[in-house]
Each structure stands twice: as structure tokens, then as C-alpha cells.
Amino acid sequence: xTEHRRTSPSGVRIAAWVAVAVxxxxxxxxxxxxxxxxxxxxxxxxxxxxxxxxxxxxxxxSLWLWGAATLGLGAxxxxxxxxxxxxx
Numbered sequence: 001x002t003e004h005r006r007t008s009p010s011g012v013r014i015a016a017w018v019a020v021a022v023x024x025x026x027x028x029x030x031x032x033x034x035x036x037x038x039x040x041x042x043x044x045x046x047x048x049x050x051x052x053x054x055x056x057x058x059x060x061x062s063l064w065l066w067g068a069a070t071l072g073l074g075a076x077x078x079x080x081x082x083x084x085x086x087x088x
Contacts, residue, residue: 014078021073021074026070031053034054
């Protein structure tokens with residue numbers, strides 16, 4: 001029976017996993033498109049304005065969502081990359 005050795009991951013492998021996670025987070029959640037609108041009403045005090053931010057893919061997003069997604073995906077990638085691999 002063959003015994004599998006576990007090897008510790010290299011720093012380059014961990015950095016690559018985290019970099020890929022950050023790029024995925026940027027594509028999905030970075031607010032790059034911003035639009036605004038104003039609805040003017042004839043009566044005083046009934047007018048309002050709003051704005052929305054969207055990612056490259058058109059997903060409604062914000063800086064907070066992007067930051068949280070980047071931290072979450074980066075931590076997940078770091079954890080996945082830190083797991084020892086089995087040599088075959």
C-alpha cells in the first residue's frame with residue numbers, strides 16, 4: 001500500500017489563489033457604473049433623487065458589498081490554498 005505524503009503549500013500558490021479571488025470579486029462586485037435620477041414633482045417637498053451603482057456585469061452593488069465580498073472570497077481562497085495537498 002502506498003502512503004501519501006502531505007506537503008505544505010508554497011507562498012506563491014497562496015498568493016495566486018488570493019489574487020484570483022480578488023479579481024473575481026472585482027468583476028462581480030466593484031461599483032464601476034453609477035447612475036442617478038431625479039423625479040421632480042409640482043408640489044413642494046415631493047421631489048426626490050436617487051442613485052445606483054453597478055458592477056461590470058450589471059449587478060447592483062456598493063463599496064461595502066465589494067469590500068465584504070473581497071474579504072470573504074480572499075479569506076476563503078487563503079483557507080483553501082493553505083490546506084495541505086497530498087502527493088500522489
